[in-house]
Amino acid sequence: MLHDQTFLRTPGPTPIPQRVTHAMNQPMIGHRSKSFAQLFKDTSTRLKPIFGTDQPVYVLTSSGTGALETAVDNVTSKGDKVIVVVAGAFGDRFASICEKHELSTVRLDVPWGESVNQDLLTATLREHQDATAVLVTYNETSTGVLQPIDEIAELVQTHTNALTVVDGVSCIGGVPAYMDRWDIDILVTGSQKAMMLPAGLAFVGVSKRAWERIQANGSSSFYFDLQQYDKQYENGMTPYTPAVSLIQGLQEVCAMLEEETLPEVYKRHEVMKNMTRAGIRALGLPLLTSDEDASPTVTSVKGAEDLDVDAFRNHVRDRFGLSLAGGQKQLKGQIFRIGHMGYCSPVDIITTLSMIEMGLVECGINIELGAGVKAAQEVLINDVPSTSK
Amino acid sequence: MLHDQTFLRTPGPTPIPQRVTHAMNQPMIGHRSKSFAQLFKDTSTRLKPIFGTDQPVYVLTSSGTGALETAVDNVTSKGDKVIVVVAGAFGDRFASICEKHELSTVRLDVPWGESVNQDLLTATLREHQDATAVLVTYNETSTGVLQPIDEIAELVQTHTNALTVVDGVSCIGGVPAYMDRWDIDILVTGSQKAMMLPAGLAFVGVSKRAWERIQANGSSSFYFDLQQYDKQYENGMTPYTPAVSLIQGLQEVCAMLEEETLPEVYKRHEVMKNMTRAGIRALGLPLLTSDEDASPTVTSVKGAEDLDVDAFRNHVRDRFGLSLAGGQKQLKGQIFRIGHMGYCSPVDIITTLSMIEMGLVECGINIELGAGVKAAQEVLINDVPSTSK
Structure with missing residues (x-):
């Protein structure tokens, strides 16, 4: 790379x-x-x-x-x-x-x-x-x-x-x-x-x-x-x-x-949250929080049953340069966290999901490559209609 | 400018x-x-x-x-x-x-x-x-x-x-x-x-x-x-x-x-102190501190009798972009301070003295243009002999 x-x-x-x-x-x-x-x-x-x-x-x-x-x-x-x-x-x-x-x-x-x-x-x-x-x-x-x-x-x-x-x-x-x-x-x-x-x-x-x-x-x-x-x-x-x-x-x-205007900034964070959650769901990984409680700036993902989440995080870091956060205190080793705030766009979420997909496959988890990306793309296209003719 | x-x-x-x-x-x-x-x-x-x-x-x-x-x-x-x-x-x-x-x-x-x-x-x-x-x-x-x-x-x-x-x-x-x-x-x-x-x-x-x-x-x-x-x-x-x-x-x-090596860094600060003090002395402005007590990083100068030091500082700031510090608390309005530390070289001291000289003349103080610069040059040439043949 x-x-x-x-x-x-x-x-x-x-x-x-x-x-x-x-x-x-x-x-x-x-x-x-x-x-x-x-x-x-x-x-x-x-x-x-x-x-x-x-x-x-x-x-x-x-x-x-x-x-x-x-x-x-x-x-x-x-x-x-x-x-x-x-x-x-x-x-x-x-x-x-x-x-x-x-x-x-x-x-x-x-x-x-x-x-x-x-x-x-x-x-x-x-x-x-x-x-x-x-x-x-x-x-x-x-x-x-x-x-x-x-x-x-x-x-x-x-x-x-x-x-x-x-x-x-x-x-x-x-x-x-x-x-x-x-x-x-x-x-x-x-x-x-x-x-x-x-x-x-x-x-x-x-x-x-x-x-x-x-x-x-x-x-x-x-x-x-x-x-x-x-x-x-x-x-x-x-x-x-x-x-x-x-x-x-x-x-x-x-x-x-x-x-960008503050309302648009807040909307972008909502969209990134929805894309991340749809993508992770499409991969079959459980989310830590309910939709109602979910944060627009960070998403916590429970590992699949056979996944060592910290080994997975190290893998995507070394392989793609992707930094994800781990769990803290009682959640250590239980979850990984995806930050989607600040200088981060919906397209960045797609990039991130694609690397997560490849990392999961390479860590031996049976997911369908592209499924998370596709789900996120659908959210983006639906939630943010194109304004060009 | x-x-x-x-x-x-x-x-x-x-x-x-x-x-x-x-x-x-x-x-x-x-x-x-x-x-x-x-x-x-x-x-x-x-x-x-x-x-x-x-x-x-x-x-x-x-x-x-x-x-x-x-x-x-x-x-x-x-x-x-x-x-x-x-x-x-x-x-x-x-x-x-x-x-x-x-x-x-x-x-x-x-x-x-x-x-x-x-x-x-x-x-x-x-x-x-x-x-x-x-x-x-x-x-x-x-x-x-x-x-x-x-x-x-x-x-x-x-x-x-x-x-x-x-x-x-x-x-x-x-x-x-x-x-x-x-x-x-x-x-x-x-x-x-x-x-x-x-x-x-x-x-x-x-x-x-x-x-x-x-x-x-x-x-x-x-x-x-x-x-x-x-x-x-x-x-x-x-x-x-x-x-x-x-x-x-x-x-x-x-x-x-x-x-640069720490001994050379410390020597550079000593030289800048000596240059600043020699230059200010040559202009006839009184220094606040004795040679023995003088700091290698900052020099305080008492104003000449007719000099409004804060007006002088504003003048050199607006005229040349030169920032000098004023006096604090009981020294407010009594002194100006020249910083000569960190990313500052002996040549920067000469530049600074030249602007101080012009600023003083423009503020109506009777000093000889170039006298401070010359005194500082002499210190530099004496204290740091050239190593090229």
Whole structure:
């Protein structure tokens, strides 16, 4: 094969568009310069529709985990009761962050591969009406479940005075988010997923209601103190040196999302989800999640009975340069995951399925070559009618 | 002028070499892949000589400030007594981090523009022998003073059992550092200074002695918990998603430093310091620091009597694209600062001085055009004899 060709189909990091690479190649500028302030004000403003908010979206130089800790640290104080919906490895991490901060952490454990049962959630909210925050993972990367975050936020509002704090790391920029309309108080994402950038930036949307809490609470951290970020926000600056080249790239990402328009971006992710699921189904491999719970950005596939999924992943990596993700924690060795977010098109899904088909055959699994590709093609042709005559 | 030509002569960020930009343009790779583990092990090993240590140097995705907080958070516990040498804005920030972490913080304030008086330091160490850590800024970016960190570490060892924790953000990679030989326990730097990268990474060297303290203490942070970084270190991984593209660039930075050799890199910075100082002196402008205290990476210049330094900086920026830094906090409006570190050569110093000369004349200051350039040329010719016949 063309030995350096690679297909990065993990649920983050994701491929970087050439336009974004070019933007990151601009000459370095000082982070206290007018040029930077212009850049930063521009990108900060253009992040708002992606978060569905009129409130500021703060930019941190850290991974998504750093931003999740920022959220927890700024809206809670030691001993506060919080409810964490744990539906996979990243819900589990969210709970670990709360425990690290010595919060009274109520875990609502959900079977991995499912979204939260709303009756159970309601019961938990009623039992713990004194909770100060409810933490939920919008898109659970480890399972490929998109939680109905609007309905969850509504239940939280109905039954408690808690803030709704949402980990949107592996979906924001690829799925709808309306912080203001849905009453989400904190929404966090990272740069290396649907936002089409290398890792290194994280974005934190904060509601007015959350700000009241933050001002009352303070932060235990120097670096992650949101009040410091807010102080510099109007000046187009950050309190500490930001990852300037990534912010240069972010400007181009915003342009790309605006050109395609957000509704079309979200539709593309839906189509890629439907194509991936139809293709995998046509090959006879079981999907981990139901259609209703399925994520538009990542699909988890259970192996066929005779398939060593990790050996299969190594095979397609070595043979075709295709990177797929494995299972995490209790799903290790049980599933493989296909990322389809950010700089990824329906045609890329067809390419990916074709390599998966060949890899399966070469790993001794009896599937029909081309069947997954065909099913995906049919979805594409039906879901996205051609506009040319 | 060529309107998009720029000369970034701030003490961070600094220009990015084309080779490093190319390295950062490589296709994105997964941070849990074999390729990444190879890259990370390679760069981690190659950082060691830059820090002068056989111990691990950890890579964080954050600014330098995040890494300074990491140092404080991991080696101290609430209520511990620490001594902070405050010789400028970054010493002040170090003290603020300690105060945020509710340490009993003893500030040893040093006049801005000077290094610490060793008799005073000795007296302070004797008075506070129960201090658990002494925090010092190796190169105070706000003043352009390089502290004699080897001598300071020796005094700390002689008079206390405290750890020596060093902020090397604006010099490591441009000046000698021998953590092991000098008994430095924690040494921190950022990526955007002498390390020739965009901001977004920070590096933390940790001594064996510091590890004992860290294991006993634990960390109050989830994201900045060094024990988590250490757990993944041998696997060539980081606990949370790292800024992969910057690490790809770091590999090329290591290659560049190795090709030039560290002794030659340090010599180049010395020569640039001497050229800058000779040039400024020849123009009759006063320098903030003595020759003995002067930093090889940044030079602070007091304005001439009639010079509005900030108007001058704006003028050279608009006229020539030359970025100089201003004074911070109590030095605001008093000085301008010339950065000469990282991807900067003696010839760049001549260019910079020539623009400073023209800018001064255009701002109405009576200096002799070419005098600074000539003095710098003489230093270069004397200090670095030509090797061609």
